[in-house]
Amino acid sequence: MDDGTIYMGVDVSATTVKAALVNADGEICEITQEAIGDDPGVVLEGMRRSVERLRDRASERRWPIRSAGVGVPGLVNARTRRVEVAPNLPALVKVDVSAAVAELVRCPVLVENDANMAAYGEFTCGxxxxxxxxxxxxxxxxxxxxxxxxxxxxxxxxxxxxxxxxxxxxxxxxxxxxxxxxxxxxxxxxxxxxxxxxxxxxxxxxxxxxxxxxxxxxxxxxxxxxxxxxxxxxxxxxxxxxxxxxxxxxxxxxxxxxxxxxxxxxxxxxxxxxxxxxxxxxxxxxxxxxxxxxxxxxxLLGGQAGVIGGAMLARDTFG
Ligand SMILES: [Zn+2]
The missing domain is CATH 3.30.420.40 (ATPase, nucleotide binding domain)
Known part of the structure; x- marks a missing residue:
């Protein structure tokens, strides 16, 4: 099924941002991780840096990124696509995460609760x-x-x-x-x-x-x-x-x-x-x-369930 298409998965937690380039079979081609500590103010900055790093890596290798899925630790409203409640990461509340990432990667982006992403990862590849x-x-x-x-x-x-x-x-x-x-x-x-x-x-x-x-x-x-x-x-x-x-x-x-x-x-x-x-x-x-x-x-996927799930959910949502 791997046809050279690449998807991006991003997993934001209370302490780290993980991002990966994943092929259509759910295999990780590149992964990056960044500690964001306890400072909520640096969350978006850390996310932006991780996404840019992978975008540039994909561009060097001439891998077009088809779509991306971002997992966040909070309640994501399916209609507005905004994070409504995030007790463990309040900095994300009301931020338009998908727009922020889409601006960097220029492809369709979805935002989803982090556990939903990981569930989808274990379901498709784990x-x-x-x-x-x-x-x-x-x-x-x-x-x-x-x-x-x-x-x-x-x-x-x-x-x-x-x-x-x-x-x-x-x-x-x-x-x-x-x-x-x-x-x-x-x-x-x-x-x-x-x-x-x-x-x-x-x-x-x-x-x-x-x-x-x-x-x-x-x-x-x-x-x-x-x-x-x-x-x-x-x-x-x-x-x-x-x-x-x-x-x-x-x-x-x-x-x-x-x-x-x-x-x-x-x-x-x-x-x-x-x-x-x-x-x-x-x-x-x-x-x-x-x-x-x-x-x-x-x-089975451990700490990589979120990024793989994000990429696979983007694959199955946007094609
Ligand atoms: Zn409670």
Whole structure:
């Protein structure tokens, strides 16, 4: 299917901008990544630099870019194509991202929620290739999801569908950036895994992580690393996190009866240590017939799901 046509995928997160040139088969030909730190003011500048760098690379190689897809961590209105809500990246709200990118690459550009992009990547080129009904869940700084329904990205009436991280799992829980209380994200996102670990460490000094309980030194990756070396405390934190995510996944399986649930995002560096408690909780809570038929797996494309998905969604939208 690779006919020399090139598509661009851009994945903007709260901390990095990733951009790639991808062929029609979903293979990455060039990729670039830029840290944007915690300063929202530099997000658009970082995005512009990444897009320009790839545009120039494509032009040197005489690869015409057919179209581009940009993923952003927020609610993208399907009608206005603007980002309406972005608790983890407020700088993007109301910005016409597609116009800004189209001005640089001179081709059709679409903007989509980042988890929707990654879901489309896993569906077309990754773990869920060949499936029809798929839920992709990204656990990172926030928790998002993309739903593939009967082979198509399901957007809902405004384009906001898939806000899995804002499912209420604890009615008396902590306030969430979305305005609700007790969302899954307030318990199981990367920063909240760290918060829970830190709170427990002040009570339990036996873990090898206790010296890292100071702000800034504890990360979800570090907890995963310690768990892999057998630290009981880190294993317990991941087990609890998996159980909370599993409760929400069981609800989604009962609601949508998917063929597959794919788990991705930075926190999934923990691999089976997180996946196994999720699967166990789903078996406890979802209808047995639906749980048995639904495979729950780790992402195949990892951190590249977003850029590949963006390029493939542009390919399938604009031709
Ligand atoms: Zn929320």
């Amino acid at each position: 773990a869920a290739r060949g499936r029809s009904n798929v839920v992709y869940i990204a656990v990172g700084t926030g928790i998002g999801a993309g739903v593939i329904c009967e082979g198509k990205l399901y957007r809902g009436s405004l384009g906001f569908a898939g806000e899995f991280g804002h499912m209420t799992v604890d009615p008396e829980g902590l306030p969430c950036a979305c305005g609700n209380r007790g969302c899954l994200e307030t318990i199981a996102s990367g920063p909240n895994i760290v918060r829970r670990a830190r709170e427990r460490l002040f009570r339990d000094r036996s873990s090898s992580l206790s010296s890292l309980a100071l702000p800034g030194e504890l990360t979800p990756e570090r907890i995963a690393t310690e768990a892999l070396t057998g630290d009981d405390f880190s294993l317990m934190i991941l087990e609890q996190t998996g159980r909370w995510i599993g409760i929400a996944v069981a609800n989604v399986i009962n609601l949508l009866n998917p063929d597959m649930v794919v788990l991705g995002g930075g926190v999934m560096v923990a691999g089976e240590l997180l996946l196994n408690p999720i699967i166990a909780e789903v078996k406890r809570r979802a209808f047995a017939a639906m749980a048995a038929q639904c495979e729950i797996v780790a992402s």
